[in-house]
Amino acid sequence: MTPVSTAFRRFHWLNGLWPWLCAASVALSLLMLGALLSLLLVRGLGHFWPATLEEITLRSGDTFAGHAVREVALPQQAGDERLYFTGNRDIEGARWRWVAIDEIAERTQPVDLIRLERSPWGDFIGRLVALEQPDQRFEGDAAWQRLTALLALPANQRQDSQLQLATADGQTVRQPLANVISAQAPNAMSWWQKTGAWSEAVWLFLSEGPRAANTSGGVWPAIFGTVLMVILMSVIVTPFGVLAAIYLNEIAHQGRLTRFVRVGVRNLAGVPSIVYGVFGLGVFVYGIGGSLDTWFFSDTLPSPTFGTGGLLWASLTLALLTLPVVIVATEEGLARIPDAQREGAVALGATRLEMLTRIVLPTAAPAMLTGVILAVARAAGEVAPLMLVGVAKLAPQMPLDDEFPYLHLERKFMHLGYHLFDTAFHGEDVQAAIPLVYATALLLVLIVLGLNLTAIFLRHYLRRQRGNEC
Amino acid sequence: MIPPRLTSTRQPLRQLQDRIATGLITAGGLVVLLAILAIGVFLLWETLPLLAMGDTLALAKLSPLAWGTLKAALAALLFAVPVALGAAIYSAMFMSPRLRSRIKPALEMMEAIPGVVVGFIAGLILAPWVERHLASAMVLILWLPLSAALAGLLWQWAQTRLRGRLSFSWAGVWLVPWLVLMVAIALWLTPWIEQQLLGGDLRQLLDQRFGIDYATRNALIVGIAMGFAVIPGIYSLADDALADVPSSLVEGAQALGASRWQALWKVALKAAGPGVFSAVMIGAGRAVGETMIVLMASGNTALFSASPFEGMRSMAAAIAIELPEASPGGQTYHLLILAALVLFIFTFLVNTLAEVVRQRLRRRYNQMEATS
Numbered sequence: 044m045t046p047v048s049t050a051f052r053r054f055h056w057l058n059g060l061w062p063w064l065c066a067a068s069v070a071l072s073l074l075m076l077g078a079l080l081s082l083l084l085v086r087g088l089g090h091f092w093p094a095t096l097e098e099i100t101l102r103s104g105d106t107f108a109g110h111a112v113r114e115v116a117l118p119q120q121a122g123d124e125r126l127y128f129t130g131n132r133d134i135e136g137a138r139w140r141w142v143a144i145d146e147i148a149e150r151t152q153p154v155d156l157i158r159l160e161r162s163p164w165g166d167f168i169g170r171l172v173a174l175e176q177p178d179q180r181f182e183g184d185a186a187w188q189r190l191t192a193l194l195a196l197p198a199n200q201r202q203d204s205q206l207q208l209a210t211a212d213g214q215t216v217r218q219p220l221a222n223v224i225s226a227q228a229p230n231a232m233s234w235w236q237k238t239g240a241w242s243e244a245v246w247l248f249l250s251e252g253p254r255a256a257n258t259s260g261g262v263w264p265a266i267f268g269t270v271l272m273v274i275l276m277s278v279i280v281t282p283f284g285v286l287a288a289i290y291l292n293e294i295a296h297q298g299r300l301t302r303f304v305r306v307g308v309r310n311l312a313g314v315p316s317i318v319y320g321v322f323g324l325g326v327f328v329y330g331i332g333g334s335l336d337t338w339f340f341s342d343t344l345p346s347p348t349f350g351t352g353g354l355l356w357a358s359l360t361l362a363l364l365t366l367p368v369v370i371v372a373t374e375e376g377l378a379r380i381p382d383a384q385r386e387g388a389v390a391l392g393a394t395r396l397e398m399l400t401r402i403v404l405p406t407a408a409p410a411m412l413t414g415v416i417l418a419v420a421r422a423a424g425e426v427a428p429l430m431l432v433g434v435a436k437l438a439p440q441m442p443l444d445d446e447f448p449y450l451h452l453e454r455k456f457m458h459l460g461y462h463l464f465d466t467a468f469h470g471e472d473v474q475a476a477i478p479l480v481y482a483t484a485l486l487l488v489l490i491v492l493g494l495n496l497t498a499i500f501l502r503h504y505l506r507r508q509r510g511n512e513c
Numbered sequence: 514m515i516p517p518r519l520t521s522t523r524q525p526l527r528q529l530q531d532r533i534a535t536g537l538i539t540a541g542g543l544v545v546l547l548a549i550l551a552i553g554v555f556l557l558w559e560t561l562p563l564l565a566m567g568d569t570l571a572l573a574k575l576s577p578l579a580w581g582t583l584k585a586a587l588a589a590l591l592f593a594v595p596v597a598l599g600a601a602i603y604s605a606m607f608m609s610p611r612l613r614s615r616i617k618p619a620l621e622m623m624e625a626i627p628g629v630v631v632g633f634i635a636g637l638i639l640a641p642w643v644e645r646h647l648a649s650a651m652v653l654i655l656w657l658p659l660s661a662a663l664a665g666l667l668w669q670w671a672q673t674r675l676r677g678r679l680s681f682s683w684a685g686v687w688l689v690p691w692l693v694l695m696v697a698i699a700l701w702l703t704p705w706i707e708q709q710l711l712g713g714d715l716r717q718l719l720d721q722r723f724g725i726d727y728a729t730r731n732a733l734i735v736g737i738a739m740g741f742a743v744i745p746g747i748y749s750l751a752d753d754a755l756a757d758v759p760s761s762l763v764e765g766a767q768a769l770g771a772s773r774w775q776a777l778w779k780v781a782l783k784a785a786g787p788g789v790f791s792a793v794m795i796g797a798g799r800a801v802g803e804t805m806i807v808l809m810a811s812g813n814t815a816l817f818s819a820s821p822f823e824g825m826r827s828m829a830a831a832i833a834i835e836l837p838e839a840s841p842g843g844q845t846y847h848l849l850i851l852a853a854l855v856l857f858i859f860t861f862l863v864n865t866l867a868e869v870v871r872q873r874l875r876r877r878y879n880q881m882e883a884t885s
Contacts, residue, residue, distance in 0.1 A: 066684035069600045294535060315804065318552070426627070
C-alpha cells in the first residue's frame with residue numbers, strides 16, 4: 044500500500060465532510076437570494092414609511108433637525124458617526140450632515156416638526172410658524188390645519204399664500220405655497236396615519252413622474268415605457284417565433300441541416316444581449332432608420348427622425364433577442380404532441396393546414412404562451428441593448444398620446460432598468476436617490492419574477508395535464 | 514362522428530389554401546432564420562473596413578478590454594463554479610426529491626433577476642461595504658466553507674435523535690440559519706481580531722506594507738456579483754446532467770461497497786463529466802457577455818492588472834458606453850463592432866460545443882439504459 048493511500052485512510056473521516064460543503068453551497072445560494080430579495084423589500088418599501096424627525100443639539104450648541112439615515116464607524120478613531128438627512132438645501136447649502144455620536148448632547152422628537160416637499164429646493168424640515176393669506180393670518184396649530192386643507196385641494200384652486208417657516212436653529216424663511224407639493228408632520232402621526240401615508244407614497248411612486256433630478260417623485264413614465272415596449276415586442280416576436288418553430292418542427296425535412304439550425308437557434312439564446320444591441324444600432328437605427336429618413340423625412344434632416352434610437356427599434360431589437368426563447372418553448376410544446384394525433388387528423392382527410400390549426404396549435408398554445416411570457420420577462424429586465432437603441436434618461440414626451448398618430452414609434456422612451464442605472468450612477472445626489480433606486484429595483488424584480496413564476500406554473504400545469512392525457 | 518362530406522368544388526380550394534399556408538410558414542421560418550444569420554453577417558461586414566485601415570491600433574485598443582473581459586469572467590467563475598457544482602451535486606445526489614422539486618425552481622429564479630439590479634447592489638451597496646470591511650469580507654470567504662465543515666462534524670458527533678430531526682437530505686435548507694449565525698459571529702469577531710493582530714485596517718496595511726492599491730469597485734466585487742448571476746445557469750445544467758446518470762450505475766457502485774460520496778465521485782461524476790463541463794462552458798459564455806454587472810461593479814478602468822483589488826473594463830461594457838457616441842463609419846465604431854464580433858463568435862462557439870457535448874452524452878445514457 045502506498046503511503047499516499049494510508050494518509051488518505053487516516054483522514055477518511057474528512058471525506059464525510061465533502062457532502063456538507065455541497066449542502067452548504069445550496070444553503071449559500073439560497074442565503075444570497077434571500078438576502079438580496081429581503082434587502083430590496085426592506086429598503087424599497089421602507090423608504091416610503093414616514094421617518095421620525097429628530098431635533099439634535101450638539102455639544103457645541105448647534106441645533107438642527109433631520110432624520111437619521113445610517114451609522115458607520117469613524118475613520119481613524121473609535122466611535123461611530125451618524126448620517127442625518129436635514130433637507131433645507133436653500134438655507135444650509137447641503138442636504139446631509141454627518142455627526143459624530145459622541146458630540147450629540149440631546150436628541151428629541153418634538154411633535155411640531157414638519158417636513159415639506161417643495162419644488163425647487165427639495166425637502167424642508169423645521170417648524171411652521173404661520174400661514175399668511177392676503178386677508179388672513181393663521182398661526183400655530185391653525186396654520187397647520189389650514190395648510191393641510193389647502194394642500195388637499197388641486198393645485199390650481201389653492202389660494203395664494205405665504206408660509207412662514209422656522210428652521211431648528213431659529214432662522215425664519217418665507218415660502219410661497221405654490222412651490223409646496225406636500226406637507227407632513229410625522230412625529231404627530233399615529234401608526235394608522237403612517238400606514239395611510241405609506242400607501243399613498245407608494246401609490247405616488249407608481250403613478251408620478253420623476254422630480255428633482257430623480258431624487259423624488261415616481262417612475263410612472265418608466266413603467267409606461269417598459270410596458271409599451273414589451274407589448275410591441277411581443278406583437279412582433281410571437282408570430283415570427285411561432286412560424287419559425289412550426290417550420291422547424293412540422294414542415295422542414297428532419298435532416299442534418301434542420302438539426303444544425305436548431306442547435307444554432309438554441310445557441311443564440313446564449314449570445315450576449317449587447318451584441319443584439321450592436322446589431323440593432325447598425326442595422327435598424329443607422330441602416331433602415333437612416334434610409335427611412337432620407338426617403339420620407341428629408342425636410343427635417345440633419346436632425347434624425349427614425350435614424351436615431353426609438354421605441355420601434357428597441358422593440359425590434361428585443362424581439363430578435365427573445366426570438367430564440369419563443370422558438371425553443373414552442374418547439375418543446377410541438378414535440379410533446381404525439382405523432383398519432385397528427386396522423387389521425389391526416390388519415391381523416393384533413394390537409395396539413397387543417398391539421399395544424401385544429402389539432403396541433405390548440406394543443407401547443409399553452410407552450411407558446413409560456414414562451415412569450417418568458418420572452419417578456421427577459422425583455423423587461425434587459426438594459427444593455429436598450430442603451431444603444433433608444434432608451435432615454437428623461438423622455439420629454441410619452442410615446443403614446445392624444446396627438447395623431449397617437450403611437451409615436453420614433454420617440455425615445457424611458458425604461459425601468461435604465462432609469463435605475465441612470466439614477467444610481469449618473470445622479471447628482473446619489474445619496475438622496477438611493478432609496479428610490481431600491482424601490483425601482485424592487486419593482487423591476489417583482490415584475491420579472493412574477494412573469495417567470497407565471498411561466499413556471501403554466502408549464503407545470505401543462506405537463507400535468509399532458510401527463511393525464513397520455 | 515362522421516365528417517361532413519365536402520362538395521368536390523371545395524376540394525381544390527382546400528388544397529390551394531394548404532399550399533399557400535405551407536408556403537407562408539416556410540417563408541416566415543426562413544425569414545427568421547435569415548434574420549438570425551444576418552447578425553453574424555452584419556458584424557463581419559462592418560469589421561471589414563478595419564482590414565482596409567490596416568493599422569495595429571485595433572490590437573492596442575482592444576487588448577486591455579479583452580483582458581478585462583477575461584479577468585471579470587475568471588473572477589466570476591472562480592466563485593460560481595465551486596458553489597454551483599457543489600449545489601448541483603447535493604441536489605442531484607443527496608437532497609430529498611420533494612425538496613428538490615421546490616429548491617430547483619427557486620434557484621433558477623435567481624437567473625431571472627435582472628443584471629441592473631445585481632449590478633446596483635454590487636456597485637453601490639456591496640462595494641462600499643467591502644471597502645470598509647475588507648478584513649471581514651476576506652475572513653468570510655474562508656469562514657463559510659469552514660463553518661459548513663464544522664456543521665458536518667457536529668452533526669456526525671451529535672446524538673441520533675437530533676440527526677433524525679435534522680436529516681442530511683434537508684441540510685440545504687436548515688444550514689441557512691446556521692450560515693447566518695456563522696456570518697454574524699464572523700462579522701462580530703473580525704474587527705476585534707483585526708485590531709489585535711494587524712493593529713489597524715487591513716486595507717491600509719495592504720497599501721502601506723505591500724503597496725497594493727485598492728479600488729472600491731474591483732474584480733472581487735465583480736466576481737461575487739457576476740458569480741451570483743452565473744451560479745443558477747451552471748447549477749441547473751449540471752444538476753440535470755447528474756440527475757440523468759442512470760441510477761443503476763450509482764446503485765451498482767454502492768452495492769459493491771462504495772459510500773454514497775465515493776459512488777458519486779468515482780462513478781456518477783465521471784459519467785456526467787461532459788454534461789458538467791458543458792454547464793461550466795455555458796456559464797463562461799454568460800460571464801463573458803454580461804454587460805450591466807461589469808459596467809456597474811467594475812469601475813470601468815481599462816487597466817492591465819491581475820490584482821483582484823483593481824478594476825477593469827470589459828468589451829461588453831465598452832460597447833455599451835462608447836458605441837452610442839461613436840460616429841458611424843469611424844474607427845472607434847468599427848473597433849467596437851469588432852469587439853461585438855469577438856463576443857458573438859466566442860459565445861456561439863462555446864455554446865455549440867456545450868450543446869454537442871450534451872447531445873452526445875444524452876445518446877450515451879440512452880444506450881446505457883437500453884443495455885442495462
